Amino acid sequence: MLDKKVYTLDKFLSYALYDKKDGYYENKIPFGAKGDYITSPTVSILFSEMISIFIIIFWKKIGSPKNLNIVEMGGGNGEMIFQIYKSLKNFPKILKNCKFYIYENSKLLKKIQKKKLKKIQIKWIDSLSKINGKNNLFIANEFFDALPIKQFKRKNNKWLETKIKVKNKKNFEIIEVLSNMSNLNKKLGFDLFSNQNFVEYSPLEIKILKKISKIIYNKNGGLLIIDYGFFENNMKNTLQSLYKHKSNNFLMNIGEADITHHVNFNLIEKFAKKNKLQVSLKTNQKNFLTSLGIKYRAEQISKKLSFSGKTDVFYRLDRLINENKMGNLFKVIFLTKTKLNILES
Ligand SMILES: C[S@@+](CC[C@H](N)C(=O)[O-])C[C@H]1O[C@@H](n2cnc3c(N)ncnc32)[C@H](O)[C@@H]1O
Structure with a gap:
């Protein structure tokens, strides 16, 4: 519910995405032709098969433990x-x-997941503290890009924060408000603003990363992030809204449009190192999936298929690994307690 006149951008996006009544994730099934986007697992089963191989490699590299979450x-x-x-x-x-x-916060999607996964023993959690035991492998595919962000702009050597003014329930306006950076840097524990003219980050991402890092450091494990993003140090405005597969002004179609941003992998790496984690892998989706054997698997499963079946397998493979498609737009990072050569024998 909107009960204030002015919101910080992240609070406004939290409303647009998560509000129990009006939020996107509570109102819309975002997947498929009728939705707003398609994620890699729905492009091809090959993607999830490669994640399974990754899980097996990881399990073996950490000594084949009796418990893997x-x-x-x-x-x-x-x-x-x-x-x-x-x-x-x-x-x-x-x-x-x-x-x-x-780990899921959408009631609507939880219901869909429970129906699809009814034969599998799964625990749904809304808090990461509900995970029990050692060796926790977190897999975040297109998760972090969905989290709300803050934005700041440097103007005449002053920093202005983007906020949203609520004119009425359907009418919103961007305003820029003078902001105190040193407080924010202190809160974050590192300097986000030097050498930047534009800053974009997700406070929720930092909060979740902190919790996951602690779990990995104390109980072993890893965090695999695959997402639309960039490795460069320079930040820019990457906020985007999609409505029915088309670009949309993020202040329009609230609750109907999917709002995301490009994940800043450089920031994730800095943050992870600050939290004593190691970078065991840093690459793009093409290299990641190719190293795990996706092309070989595509050949294998298409052997018995008709010509149109084969075409479909390779069309979907191309979408995942072509550098002009998801192959390079999507980046991969794997953070662990101790450094592992995960894709080398
Ligand atoms: C873009 S979908 C990706 C789904 C899936 N990982 C895939 O690859 O198809 C984002 C998922 O994250 C969930 N999500 C978004 N923000 C969340 C949050 N703050 N806490 C928990 N789940 C969240 C959404 O409900 C949705 O299930």
């Missing part, structure tokens, strides 16, 4: 966990040691 951050329509479980059924020695969790 697999935590999906934001379960979407449940497709990724569904396929991971299906793949791991071929590896019963590993599967018997896995416990599945989905």
Whole structure:
């Protein structure tokens, strides 16, 4: 509910995305042709199969422990966990040691996930403190880009924060308000603003990263992030809104349009290092999936298919790994307690 006249951008986006009554994730099923976007697990099952291989490699690299918690951050329509479980059924020695969790805040999507995943033992959590036991592998595919952000702009050597003025329930305006950076830097524990003219970051992302880092450091594990994003140090305005697969002004179609941003992997890396984690992998989606054997798997499953079946497999593969499509737009980082050469034998 909107009960104030002015909101910081992140608070306004929280309303637009998560409000129990008006929020996007509570009102719309965002996936598929009728939705606003398609994520990699729904592009091709090959994606989730490669994540399964990644899980197996990770499990072996950390000494094949008796317990491995697999935590999906934001379960979407449940497709990724569904396929991971299906793949791991071929590896019963590993599967018997896995416990599945989905961290999800949308009631609507939780309902869809529960229906799709009813045969799998999964614990849905709304707080990361509800995870029990050692060896926690967090998998965040297109999770962080969905979190609300703040934005700041440098003007005449002063920093202005973007805020949203509520004119009425459907009419909003961007305003810029003078902001005190040193307080913010102190709160964050590092300087976000030097050498930048524009700053964009998600306070919720920092909060979640802090919690995950602590769990990984204390109980071992890793955080795999795959997302639309960039490695460069320079920040820019990456806020975008999609409505029915088309670009949309983010102040319009509130609750109907999906609002995201490009994930700042450079900031994630800095933050992770500050929290004593190691970067075990940093690459783009093409290299990540190719190293895990996605092309080989596509050849293998298409052997028995008709010509149109084969075409479909390779069309979807291309979408995932072509550098002009998702292959380079999507970046990958894997953060761990101790450094692992995850994609080398
Ligand atoms: C873009 S979807 C990605 C879904 C899935 N990982 C995939 O690859 O298809 C984002 C997911 O994160 C969930 N989500 C967004 N913000 C969240 C938050 N603050 N806490 C928990 N879940 C959140 C959404 O409800 C949705 O399930």
